[in-house]
Amino acid sequence: DIQLTQSPSTLPASLGERVTISCRASQSISNSLNWYQQKPDGTVKRLIYSTSTLESGVPSRFSGSGSGTDYSLSISSLESEDFAMYYCLQYATYPQTFGGGTKLELK
């Protein structure tokens, strides 16, 4: 199975700050990567698909990039509702696998 390593596991940040979360795959996944946000109540929302396509309705402060084995999610200016867990998912190779998650917390 493809392993996805997210870093950092915890990211303390302030309102208005720009942050970046990394997701590294154990082999090339050819841009077959999505990003998800999970709120404390368990609600999960897809933010970005195919590495860089923003889901409809997701604020433009979210962006994704990457290629090969290295991918990232950036938030340009943190707002209060952005503090949550973030997960990457690869679907290049069966079975689909998720990263271990990054907790974005208020500093």
Added chain:
Amino acid sequence: QVQLQQSGAELTKPGSSVKISCKASGYTFTSYDISWIKQRPGQALEWIGAINPGSGGTGYNEKFKGKATLTVDKSSSTAFMQLSSLTPEDTAVYYCARGWDYFDYWGQGVMVTVSS
């Protein structure tokens, strides 16, 4: 709007089985696959398997073969997952999500607790 409404929390005993549901609305149920995903506290999400509601065809992560069985009821637009021979390691939140590998919409999750 697309919604996936899951059944309520379950408390079960080791060795038993449990069947949880995921009712879809806001789209044509038979046109999109449904996946199931496991989340144990402090651990990564795991894809269990998926089902095509139109054909009934299924695919499972090797790790969950023999543990999970996926079915659907087209008349009620509901997907089901049965977990068998439960152990404490099956204690987790289980999500349904639309899609075989892209998971664009998710249910709210169901907590399954296995305890004697």
